[in-house]
Amino acid sequence: MIRKLAQSVREYKKLTILSPLFVMLEVIIEVLIPFQMSKIIDNGIAKGDMAYIRNSGYLLVLATLASLTFGVLSGTFSAKASTGFATNVRRDMYHNIQDFSYSNIDTFSVSSLITRLTTDVTNLQNSFQMLIRILFRAPLMLVFSLIMALGINLRLSLVFLAAIPFLGIGLFLIINKAHPIFERVFKTYDRLNNVVQENLSGIRVVKSYVREEHEIEKFKRTSEKIYADFSKAEKILALNNPLMQFAIYTSILLLSWLGAKMVVSDTLTTGQLMSLLTYAMQILMSLMMMSMVFVMIIISRASAERVVAVLNEKSDLHNNENPVYEIPDGSLSFDQVDFSYSHDPEKLALKNVTFSIHAGETIGIIGGTGSGKTTLVQLIPRLYDVTNGTVTVGGIDVRNYDLYTLRSQVGMVLQKNTLFSGTIKDNLRWGNLSATDEELIQAARLAQADEFIQNLPDGYDTFLEEGGTNVSGGQKQRLCIARALVKKPKILILDDSTSAVDTRTESKIRHAFAEEIPSITKFIIAQRISSVEAADKIIVMDNGMINAIGTHAELLASNTIYQEVYYSQIKGGNLHDEA
Numbered sequence: 001m002i003r004k005l006a007q008s009v010r011e012y013k014k015l016t017i018l019s020p021l022f023v024m025l026e027v028i029i030e031v032l033i034p035f036q037m038s039k040i041i042d043n044g045i046a047k048g049d050m051a052y053i054r055n056s057g058y059l060l061v062l063a064t065l066a067s068l069t070f071g072v073l074s075g076t077f078s079a080k081a082s083t084g085f086a087t088n089v090r091r092d093m094y095h096n097i098q099d100f101s102y103s104n105i106d107t108f109s110v111s112s113l114i115t116r117l118t119t120d121v122t123n124l125q126n127s128f129q130m131l132i133r134i135l136f137r138a139p140l141m142l143v144f145s146l147i148m149a150l151g152i153n154l155r156l157s158l159v160f161l162a163a164i165p166f167l168g169i170g171l172f173l174i175i176n177k178a179h180p181i182f183e184r185v186f187k188t189y190d191r192l193n194n195v196v197q198e199n200l201s202g203i204r205v206v207k208s209y210v211r212e213e214h215e216i217e218k219f220k221r222t223s224e225k226i227y228a229d230f231s232k233a234e235k236i237l238a239l240n241n242p243l244m245q246f247a248i249y250t251s252i253l254l255l256s257w258l259g260a261k262m263v264v265s266d267t268l269t270t271g272q273l274m275s276l277l278t279y280a281m282q283i284l285m286s287l288m289m290m291s292m293v294f295v296m297i298i299i300s301r302a303s304a305e306r307v308v309a310v311l312n313e314k315s316d317l318h319n320n321e322n323p324v325y326e327i328p329d330g331s332l333s334f335d336q337v338d339f340s341y342s343h344d345p346e347k348l349a350l351k352n353v354t355f356s357i358h359a360g361e362t363i364g365i366i367g368g369t370g371s372g373k374t375t376l377v378q379l380i381p382r383l384y385d386v387t388n389g390t391v392t393v394g395g396i397d398v399r400n401y402d403l404y405t406l407r408s409q410v411g412m413v414l415q416k417n418t419l420f421s422g423t424i425k426d427n428l429r430w431g432n433l434s435a436t437d438e439e440l441i442q443a444a445r446l447a448q449a450d451e452f453i454q455n456l457p458d459g460y461d462t463f464l465e466e467g468g469t470n471v472s473g474g475q476k477q478r479l480c481i482a483r484a485l486v487k488k489p490k491i492l493i494l495d496d497s498t499s500a501v502d503t504r505t506e507s508k509i510r511h512a513f514a515e516e517i518p519s520i521t522k523f524i525i526a527q528r529i530s531s532v533e534a535a536d537k538i539i540v541m542d543n544g545m546i547n548a549i550g551t552h553a554e555l556l557a558s559n560t561i562y563q564e565v566y567y568s569q570i571k572g573g574n575l576h577d578e579a
């Protein structure tokens, strides 16, 4: 875990090393100051030597200034190194997430990824800063002060040594109790983020169903859970303070009592007792700092595990060796394809799917909800890999293509359309950054979007709000179709992407496709028979399997599922409705 995180230090390595180096110089001076003080008391004040006092005083001022400078420098370096480290961790996580396949995304929820990228990385940043500064400072201070104290008086110094194991055991117990609670707290954070994200992205649904109270209650419950867990963990951590204070004050009392007796019996000078007391404070303060760092480490250990899980997650879709960079044509075949989302052969979402189609054909896919339509088409651009069997495009197994080549040649309009904030042009260019304005207009024409775009006050430069909230559902779908067309794909997949478009416009889209892009293979998943009846072939899906393949006339004559859908739509009057 540490090795993985250390890889993100990169260009901040120098600062990461410089910070503890300056800490070391700062500590050395801080430890020498009490020693010099004891000399001023014993050699200067006791003997009334003003010149000695003055010269040593100058030296002390210089030492303090130097220690201050080193402190400022190490503080600055550690702040820069830790923010840089956090930036790199975030960047590495973000890069890795971009590589995630759909199945990787299924492993982590979106809200959990957000907490990991924000709260967890901030925790890591704080502990990294503490680690390179305080975790160096405290042990150095401890060791140097102990050496100095032992040099002054061995017997009295044993008092500190007795305190160390006592504190060590106390800390170990605290850490063991608090860590599992922090692990739990971060999972609850994920839930909180999930509640917020779901609520905000679905705020319109929440409002239209008047579910505000319910949502507030859900938020309150999760916040209270975080509050309860945090309070519990903090209560355990708070035991650290009395434990430390007890050790510090007992040691100082013992030291003062035993030291005073030694001063009276002339086996210790006043200056030595003074500096011993200062070293006692320094030793115990450094122990206190170390315990604080340990507390921070407990909190961030849970975060570190969550961050490393994202960094270590490998995309399960890779390019094979010597991938193919050219797709010959848009012909396609499925050969005995099984697919399971959970990689469990008992839970197949697709079973023994076999069919083949020629380039340029239009294929309709029809079937009940959950019958596997979306799952089937997701295997074409390799959003998931098959569990068994093969999918080929242009006669070549899709796993043998370079992923980028394959996906750039398969235009897919998903069921859940997403437009991004930006102008219509920006959104259309998602498909192809170098597309000319003419190409954008041509794609929009085919998708029957050009007319309504031209009627917008700023035309193609109209700014779309986040999620495309300022256009209607049907307009959004047409923009998404146009965006896929800008890619000039060899295969175009429309997954229920004309459901909000009226049947007259939908029919215009179909005609435009047939006349102007005849060489593109088209998949149309639809609920309406009218959307697929003109297709060259229609696949009827049922429970993850192909129930039948044929033309509209063939299926209407022989397939019961197709007949049922057809007649229910005739009766419902929505076969060719113009909603």
Ligand SMILES: Nc1ncnc2c1ncn2[C@@H]1O[C@H](COP(=O)(O)OP(=O)(O)OP(=O)(O)O)[C@@H](O)[C@H]1O
Pocket (backbone or CB within 6 Å): 106, 341, 342, 349, 367, 368, 369, 370, 371, 372, 373, 374, 375, 376, 415
């Ligand atoms: N990401 C996923 N993880 C696990 N199971 C999934 C996932 N996506 C879909 N499924 C399951 O796979 C099956 C087929 O789903 P699919 O989305 O392909 O159906 P569909 O025919 O497209 O349905 P609809 O018409 O409602 O969109 C369903 O049982 C569904 O619950």
